[in-house]
Amino acid sequence: EERLPGNERSGEKRDAKSPKAKDAKLAYVMREKSPSRVELDVQESTAECISRSLLPIREHQRRVVNHMINNRGIIAAFATGSGKTHTAVTTAECLLANGIVERVIIATPKSLMHNFRVGMEKYGISGKDSRYTIVTHAKLADDYKNGKLDCTKTLVVVDEAHEFRT
DSSP: OBOOTTOTTTTOOBOTTSHHHHHHHHEEEEOOOOTTSOOOOHHHHHHHHHHTOSSOOOHHHHHHHHHHHHSSEEEEOOOTTSOHHHHHHHHHHHHHHTTSOSEEEEEEOGGGHHHHHHHHHHHTSOTTOTTEEEEEHHHHHHHHHTTOOOOTTEEEEETTGGGOOO
């Protein structure tokens, strides 16, 4: 047994080998379901979009994609080099392919904007795909403050969220 994220206050311990423990280690998860969306069969709805990737998808990345098919959010806190950008692009492609979202906004520090375009190309899609908008953290915050941010049917990815300042 070990103490896992999300249960620090209660002092609750979980068996570290249980599926719940693996998910808790993966990320802190917002478990709210979208009230207007019908729950989809995860395996069926992600198999094709995952297989389109030019890079292999590892199990921790597949779990994020599968989670996002029927849930509204996740914080993917993986180690450096573990494929967070590829996970975000694959998740976006699966949500787009299933009609869950119609567009994707990626907010990232200015110095990393190019990384997402490269990540999109590694997946096999054009870095100029019109369904994607890549902005800086400051631009996302400004658009929100000025009422210019419409997130209807939109996946918002915040890269390097710990650096997000308004």
